[in-house]
Amino acid sequence: MPERCRFTFIFNPEADKGRAARLEPWLRGRVCSLDGASLMTTAHAGHASEIALDASVRSDCLVACGGDGTLHEVVNAVAGSDIAVGVLPLGSANDFVKTLGGSGDAGAALQDCLAGQRRKVDLGYVSFNGEERRFFVNSLGMGLTGRIAEAVKRTTWLKGELSYAHALFSVLVGYAPLKMHIKITAPDAVFEMHEPVFAFSVSNGKIEGGRFRIAPDADPADGLLDVCILKSIPKLAFLSYVVKYLRGSQIQDPKVVYCKASSIEIIMAEPDVMHMDGEVFESLPGRIIISVAPAALTVVSP
Numbered sequence: 001m002p003e004r005c006r007f008t009f010i011f012n013p014e015a016d017k018g019r020a021a022r023l024e025p026w027l028r029g030r031v032c033s034l035d036g037a038s039l040m041t042t043a044h045a046g047h048a049s050e051i052a053l054d055a056s057v058r059s060d061c062l063v064a065c066g067g068d069g070t071l072h073e074v075v076n077a078v079a080g081s082d083i084a085v086g087v088l089p090l091g092s093a094n095d096f097v098k099t100l101g102g103s104g105d106a107g108a109a110l111q112d113c114l115a116g117q118r119r120k121v122d123l124g125y126v127s128f129n130g131e132e133r134r135f136f137v138n139s140l141g142m143g144l145t146g147r148i149a150e151a152v153k154r155t156t157w158l159k160g161e162l163s164y165a166h167a168l169f170s171v172l173v174g175y176a177p178l179k180m181h182i183k184i185t186a187p188d189a190v191f192e193m194h195e196p197v198f199a200f201s202v203s204n205g206k207i208e209g210g211r212f213r214i215a216p217d218a219d220p221a222d223g224l225l226d227v228c229i230l231k232s233i234p235k236l237a238f239l240s241y242v243v244k245y246l247r248g249s250q251i252q253d254p255k256v257v258y259c260k261a262s263s264i265e266i267i268m269a270e271p272d273v274m275h276m277d278g279e280v281f282e283s284l285p286g287r288i289i290i291s292v293a294p295a296a297l298t299v300v301s302p
Contacts, residue, residue, distance in 0.1 A: 215228055
């Protein structure tokens with residue numbers, strides 16, 4: 001029988017465009033000084049999920065040491081189980097830890113993982129054309145935000161929030177609103193939209209892209225997801241919305257639909273890019289169903 005381990009730290013040295021690798025000696029030293037802790041390092045995309053699945057049978061808590069993408073992989077391995085998940089934010093944006101109220105400092109975040117409280121949070125659950133199914137912990141975006149996430153992955157020479165700002169403006173140059181049919185099941189109503197959409201996001205956390213308050217009213221434990229849809233606008237007009245998204249004030253704008261929902265169904269007129277927690281899924285066609293999975297994850301938070 002494998003030896004029981006209180007904490008398994010799953011470290012992605014490729015986080016933050018490979019800059020996280022510089023912290024490996026520090027992290028290894030800290031983990032080695034702890035009783036009942038081990039450090040595992042990812043070697044390829046998807047490896048964090050594999051490690052998490054294997055470690056879940058002998059660990060009480062898995063700590064995702066990387067960015068939101070690393071957390072995304074760990075969550076998809078253990079969603080629905082009683083295994084606790086902590087976050088050591090070493091990525092470019094580290095969005096979900098901000099919703100949890102955690103520190104962006106690695107040392108302080110490590111202490112949060114070791115001594116923080118455990119609580120249940122919701123997850124988003126996505127079905128693509130009835131075939132592939134995945135969870136997201138922070139956010140999902142299509143159209144503009146999906147293409148921004150794709151551009152961030154390609155931009156290796158910028159780090160952190162600067163990479164998101166650069167990606168936003170580079171994508172905006174050739175962007176056109178997407179034709180989408182959207183059905184939203186809210187707590188008190190069901191309504192549909194069939195029109196071009198400039199930006200579409202579904203959130204469990206408040207922040208995306210480092211600083212953008214896409215869903216300022218989001219509560220990851222309320223049993224609902226937050227939908228933020230910017231209807232079709234001229235490209236140049238979007239520049240004024242950048243400030244609104246940074247403040248979270250876009251939800252008061254008449255061109256924005258913002259609501260709580262238990263499920264969202266999308267039918268795409270043309271294939272496009274989607275991101276979940278910054279992880280990019282290209283050329284998704286047809287029907288996509290997004291629903292909330294209430295209290296599906298145990299997290300460690302301050």
